[in-house]
Amino acid sequence: MxxxxxxxxxxxxxxxxxxxxxxxxxxxxxxPIIEYVIDALLENGIRDIVVVVGYRKEDVIRYLNKLxxxxxxxxxxxxxxxxxxxxxxxxxxxxxFLVLPGDNYVNAESIARIKKEQNAMLxxxxxxxxxxxxxxxxxxxxxxxxxxxxxxxxFTVSTGIYSFKPDVFSYLQTNEIPDALAAMIASGxxxxxxxxDDWQDAVYSWDLLKLNSRMLRGITPGIGGTVDASVIRRxxxxxxxxxxxxPNTVIYGPVTIGSNCNIGPGCxxxxxxxxxxxxxxxxxxxxxxxxxxxxVTIGSHSRIVSAVFGQGCILADHTTTYxxxxxxxxxxxxxxxxxxxxxxxxxxxxxxxxxxNCIAGNSVTIEEGKTVVGLIEDGTRVM
Numbered sequence: 001m002x003x004x005x006x007x008x009x010x011x012x013x014x015x016x017x018x019x020x021x022x023x024x025x026x027x028x029x030x031x032p033i034i035e036y037v038i039d040a041l042l043e044n045g046i047r048d049i050v051v052v053v054g055y056r057k058e059d060v061i062r063y064l065n066k067l068x069x070x071x072x073x074x075x076x077x078x079x080x081x082x083x084x085x086x087x088x089x090x091x092x093x094x095x096x097f098l099v100l101p102g103d104n105y106v107n108a109e110s111i112a113r114i115k116k117e118q119n120a121m122l123x124x125x126x127x128x129x130x131x132x133x134x135x136x137x138x139x140x141x142x143x144x145x146x147x148x149x150x151x152x153x154x155f156t157v158s159t160g161i162y163s164f165k166p167d168v169f170s171y172l173q174t175n176e177i178p179d180a181l182a183a184m185i186a187s188g189x190x191x192x193x194x195x196x197d198d199w200q201d202a203v204y205s206w207d208l209l210k211l212n213s214r215m216l217r218g219i220t221p222g223i224g225g226t227v228d229a230s231v232i233r234r235x236x237x238x239x240x241x242x243x244x245x246x247p248n249t250v251i252y253g254p255v256t257i258g259s260n261c262n263i264g265p266g267c268x269x270x271x272x273x274x275x276x277x278x279x280x281x282x283x284x285x286x287x288x289x290x291x292x293x294x295x296v297t298i299g300s301h302s303r304i305v306s307a308v309f310g311q312g313c314i315l316a317d318h319t320t321t322y323x324x325x326x327x328x329x330x331x332x333x334x335x336x337x338x339x340x341x342x343x344x345x346x347x348x349x350x351x352x353x354x355x356x357n358c359i360a361g362n363s364v365t366i367e368e369g370k371t372v373v374g375l376i377e378d379g380t381r382v383m
Contacts, residue, residue, distance in 0.1 A: 001115055003046050004089045006160075007034055007102030008054030008076040014205050016344030016361040016378060017310055022055045024102035025063065027293060028208060029215035029274045030256050034060070034102040036215070038069060041098075043108035044115060050089045051102065054079050081175030082160070090169050099177070101160040101201075105211060109197035114163050119184070120192040122161035124199045131203045132157035133178055135193065142191040145178045159199045205342040205359060208308050212291045213272040216254035224259070231264075235271065246283070258294070282317065290321075290340075299351065306338075307355070310345040310362070317351050324357040328375060344378065 011023025018026070024034040034051070041049060047069060053060045054076035064071050074089040086099060096118060100106065106122070114122045121142055123135050129152040136144040137156060145158060162177070171180040171187075181191055202211045221236050225243030235253030239245065243257055246264025255269050258277035263269070267281050270288030275281075279292055282300035290307040298304060299317035306323040309315075321340030328337065341355035344362035349355075354371040361378035370382050 001046055002048040002050065002093060002095055002097035003041050004086060004093070004097055004099050005034065005037055005049065005051045005102045006082060006085045006099065007060055008052050008057075008085045008088075009079055009103070010055045011103055013203055014208075016359070017205055017208075017308070017342070019362050019378070020056075020311075020345050021059055022053075022103075023202075025056075025059055026103070026202075026208065027274075027276060028105075028202075028212050028291070029219060030258055030276060031215070032063060033105065033202075033211075034063075035067070036105050037100055037102055038067065038071070040106055040108045040111050041100075042069060044111045046098070046111070046115070050074055050092045052076050052085045052088050054085065082177045083172040083180055084175040086177060087169065087172055093166050093169075096163070096165055099160075099162045099164060104160065104199065104201045105215065106159065106161060106196065107198040110159075110161070110199055113197065114161060114194045117163050117192050117194060118165055119168075119189055120163040120194050121181070122159045122196050122199065123156050123193045124159050124196040125155050126157045127155065128203075129155050129157050132201075133160075134158075137193045140193055142181065142185065142193050144185075145181060147176075147178055156193075159196055159201075161196075161199075163194075204337070205308060206337050206339040208291055209272075209289060209306060209339060212274055213289070216256060216272055216274060219254055219256050221253075225257075225261075228265070240277065276311070304340070306340040308339075308342045310343055310347070312345050313343050313347045313349075315347070315349045315353070316368075318353075319349055319351075320354045321358075322354055322356040326357045326373070328357065328359065341372075 007024040011018045025032045050072045052074045076085045076088045134146040134152045135156045171183045202208045224241035225239045227245045228247045230247045232250045237253040238256040240259035242260040249264035249267045251269045255273050257275045261279045263281045266284045268286045272289045275292045276294035278295045280297040285302045287304045292309045293311040295312045297314045302319040307321040323340045325338035342359045346363045349366040350368035352369045356373045358372045360376040366382040
């Protein structure tokens with residue numbers, strides 16, 4: 001069996017984090033999302049894999065070239081939709097195949113369930129179905145797909161994972177795969193609904209916190225750096241090569257820390273935290289339930305909770321993220337979500353900055369003593 005992974009899109013609802021990388025390359029628990037998809041396919045013995053790239057394709061191709069798996073690449077020249085992306089891989093398809101989004105997590109058991117079927121969709125229950133294609137099912141068969149409806153009739157959604165025969169390409173008349181499925185159903189084809197065992201998507205940037213927490217459950221412990229004898233470690237902790245953890249630091253797993261980091265002394269790292277490469281935590285910093293990407297510096301006496309920090313952020317001492325539930329508009333919708341902060345790449349914050357339920361764009365600069373709330377556009381200077 002073959003597999004096509006669609007990794008050509010930007011993931012616009014995850015901005016500002018996807019300005020510099022496609023959604024499939026966002027690191028979760030220090031591993032790009034697409035790698036979890038590839039791992040699940042390999043566990044099922046599926047090694048004939050085509051990845052469709054487009055937005056910032058060089059980043060994806062460079063990463064795929066580092067993997068052991070023999071992966072083919074197809075290019076979607078313009079990001080016109082999922083069916084258009086699938087057409088880009090048509091010349092590589094010679095047998096029954098799976099289609100998977102490269103920016104969702106799916107486990108190997110879910111793939112094992114759907115790979116046994118011809119013409120099937122993997123479905124899942126979701127508390128916010130209006131963010132997805134909502135599926136109407138009768139007697140185990142797909143009857144209708146309602147794309148992001150305001151009033152969803154069911155909590156069952158499409159995961160964007162399908163099993164197809166090669167003749168599906170004759171149904172790809174528009175730019176979206178759900179339209180092809182509707183045409184197949186109208187022609188009398190039976191599309192089976194296969195319940196997922198474990199699947200998760202991050203639609204908005206704050207959703208990465210839940211996905212990060214989920215993926216940290218699967219990390220393996222290991223110490224590759226230098227950890228002071230006074231450091232207290234509890235739970236599953238993974239520390240990369242070249243990383244130094246200073247005296248009297250406390251780490252409660254699950255936590256993963258990348259390579260060449262400098263942590264402490266006197267820091268506290270609490271569960272569900274992932275820390276990228278070359279990150280610096282200055283003394284007496286507290287971090288919990290957060291996703292910190294590469295090359296971030298957090299100043300001393302800071303308190304970071306429920307935060308996603310893009311790469312290259314430099315935050316001075318006494319920085320605080322304060323989780324709060326308030327309204328924020330993203331993707332044309334008003335949301336009420338509780339989180340501390342989402343910072344794009346290269347944010348600079350002076351001492352005593354507080355982020356409260358804030359999404360700050362790339363290269364935002366914040367002067368000393370400010371409390372930042374809501375949505376801050378790229379390049380803004382907060383004075």
